[in-house]
Amino acid sequence: MPAALAQLLDHAADRTSAARRWSAAGRAVAGYVGADVPVELLTAAGMLPVRLAGTPGADAALGDRYLGTGVDPVARSVLSTLLEGGYGHLDALIVSSDCEASRRLFYAVRELRRLEPEQALPPAYLVDVLHLPHRTTTGYVLAKVAQLRAWIAELAGQPIRDADLAAAIAAHDRLRGLLSRFSELRRREPARLSGVQALGVVAATTVLPVPRAIELLERLLDEAGRLPVATGDRVFVTGSSHDGPDVYAALERAGLLVVGEDHDWGDLLFHRPVGGTTELALAERYQHNGPTGPRASIRRRAAHTASSAAASRAEILLSYCRVQDPGPPWDFPRQRAEAGLPAVLLERQPYGVVDVDALRLALGEATAQRDIAR
């Protein structure tokens, strides 16, 4: 395995190592929840943005208690880890409205900071990025971006200069561009990356300082010719997001190869650049990013799924829907119709787990449909 890929996957596996080093150097670390947090503002303020991921299978009793079991288990796991100190020292917590579970997580943290100050939770902020494609929404999101900038500046003890913001946006856009080139490695035939590897590399870039992530990705792209061919039935994954490799690993053990996805721990994280240097450009990028399962219309989501699955040269469409993630099952009928691929729906799956028997059965039916169609 190329060294850069190995290093990136190490950071995906140990998501706190870079933050520990950053903190040890006396610099601030900001944990964030959801891809709707404008991380450029944190980078511009000299903070390290670290996206918080849950841990399937770990004890989530605290999250269950405060959020209730009706909330997406990812958020319950994140809250549990946060309360147990599993993310290490965080100087700030920024939560987006990327889904209802994230909002509920923020409200719980806000209440716990009010009612149980002894928990010593970090200062928390909700950045309420919304997504309807209207001018009214742009104005609102712009206000939210400006307020977040002011809040971070107050925390950092100094204003975020326009030049620093422009430089941070340029750096994150550079990273997005590299991730897009990297993503081509598994879209091509034959693919040069497994889905697990692709997911891991993207995840690593959400815990590393941007310059370091850029450096490793550039090296990886330089070494791409040495990547072995990845094999398996090419599947495009829609439905829930995946903040860890477990589900992809199970799918690939079952003979599939994940060649693309439409969630924001994957391709949706980086496919849209900011393309400007201002708060407005930032606001519009985050408003129009997506379309994610929790926030996009069925129509927009199905169109995106169909085009992305085609671009990924997928043979199968798989909608994996996690328990208490209520949006994706509503998307599936139209996604199936528009993608025109053999399609499989797995509903109410436990966090980080695939019902392999149900998967095999559904895959058998889907591929039989495909063979008949041929």
Next chain:
Amino acid sequence: MSTRLAATDAARSHQRQWFADLRAEVARGTPLAVVNADAPQEILRTMGIPYVVNQWWASIVAAKRRTTAHLELLRARGYPDYTEQYSSTALASAFDPDPESAPWGGLPRPSIVLAETTGDSSRKVFDVWEELPGTTFYALESGAACEAPPNWWELMPEHWEEAIGSDRLDLMVGELTGLIRFLEMHTGRAFSESRFREVMSLVNEQAEWNRRSRDLIATTRPCPVDVMANVPGVMLPQWHRGTAWARDAARAFHDEVAERAATGAAVCPDERARLMWVGRGLWFDMGFYQRFQREYGAVFVWSMYLGIAADGYQRYGDDPLRALAARFAAFSDQLYTPPWSSEWYVKEARLHGIDGAVQLVSDDARGSHFTTRALERAGIPVLELHADNVDPRTTDESTLSGAVADWLERRVLPSGHR
């Protein structure tokens, strides 16, 4: 023991006649809107566009024990039958192969559906509506606050800008402005600013009567009217708010409650425990609320329906559109977002002299912890019942009743609260 109020009977009769008239009107070509409960219905009222409230229709279907069959209609089309049951029942009615046998003659097909994009899946229900020929979905966006002053019920009538925040109100005013233009173009009907001011004034008057009714019920011992009577007595006029009929119905309800209070008429003369129902109404089993009166003297004196009608709607100010935005920009926060929700439930419990609270916890993201915790810390025992409010598959009558009976015996009645 039940409280039969003339005002409630009159509201029910009015609702029957209104729905029959609405069906006839729609059959003649009048555009119909289906709207979520927390949508700005005042705009439709102002423009004379008839509307049916999505959740009201779901309650009717549930009361007729037809929800399970409706959910099967969704499932047959590949949609989930285990999420958003309350919001998707009306959509399922659109797929009913035998609409003539549906409750109340069936829900006519709307040409407009109106809802916020709040939540991960409720907007998807409306997306499916839009896939039906002749139906357009107008989606409203609503913001969320980073900070929230807990005493919203004191601030809202006059100081809503402070309670909600200008950004959220600016957004909602923009959304409402767009909605008005959309409706003008879609229906050809005009929006009269004068009429709108009348509507807003009537809604505030109605809310004032509801507040007086709530205060009376809160302070009268034994309870003159239980939730079985006050839910329809309040909510049927609520869906007609902005009309003189609704304002007068709220006043009639109040006057009847006042008369019962003055004469000492009681739901349960041997009242031993005053209970609070936190959460949506258990529409498939409304008899549930009276089951504990005879054996335990336990009366459900409070539900959110009158409580929120009393505290959640009043908005005064010189700019009626911004006042309307203030009614809905944070509506669900009032009920479901701590500390707004949790502090309000405690305030209401204390006002009503509540001995115990039963909280219905659905399998969704709204959660229950902070409400239960706030009430318990205020000294009020809480029982959490896990069930969906319209989907009878999620529980059974004996389980719910048994849990309440056990809780009453163990935690409420022996505690000597009263």
